[in-house]
Amino acid sequence: MIKARVTVTLKNGVLDPQGKAIEGALSSLGFDGVGHVRQGKVFDIELDGADKAKAESDIKAMCEKLLANTVIENYTVAID
Amino acid sequence: MIKARVTVTLKNGVLDPQGKAIEGALSSLGFDGVGHVRQGKVFDIELDGADKAKAESDIKAMCEKLLANTVIENYTVAID
Numbered sequence: 505m506i507k508a509r510v511t512v513t514l515k516n517g518v519l520d521p522q523g524k525a526i527e528g529a530l531s532s533l534g535f536d537g538v539g540h541v542r543q544g545k546v547f548d549i550e551l552d553g554a555d556k557a558k559a560e561s562d563i564k565a566m567c568e569k570l571l572a573n574t575v576i577e578n579y580t581v582a583i584d
Numbered sequence: 585m586i587k588a589r590v591t592v593t594l595k596n597g598v599l600d601p602q603g604k605a606i607e608g609a610l611s612s613l614g615f616d617g618v619g620h621v622r623q624g625k626v627f628d629i630e631l632d633g634a635d636k637a638k639a640e641s642d643i644k645a646m647c648e649k650l651l652a653n654t655v656i657e658n659y660t661v662a663i664d
């Protein structure tokens with residue numbers, strides 16, 4: 505069993521209204537000195553097998569096909 | 585300027601319908617051997633100042649108040 509964590513974040517320059525809303529909310533709550541906030545997604549995936557190289561290439565394929573919109577998002581894969 | 589990454593994940597035992605949907609979608613796309621999938625959130629936050637200890641305690645307060653629902657979610661803070 506291999507555990508992997510995929511982190512998907514918006515590319516630079518892509519507007520992030522959710523992040524902007526969080527900035528506003530943190531400021532309303534009295535937190536000073538907060539700069540930009542960007543929100544992304546994380547996926548914890550369990551894969552059968554023990555071949556980490558295969559797992560990594562499978563997960564990259566999953567990202568390209570389903571987990572990330574590569575027009576506007578970057579992804580990183582970390583294998584445990 | 586301090587950059588921090590907050591990762592918010594569902595606690596064990598909390599149902600994750602979004603993760604279940606992703607499992608089903610990956611299987612439909614022909615990816616075999618996919619076990620559990622859990623989805624979480626990630627926040628990239630910029631903070632003014634250079635005091636990492638203060639930044640970490642501020643960010644933990646933000647998590648408790650806004651970014652995470654600590655009844656059902658865990659969070660981790662990583663300071664760059």
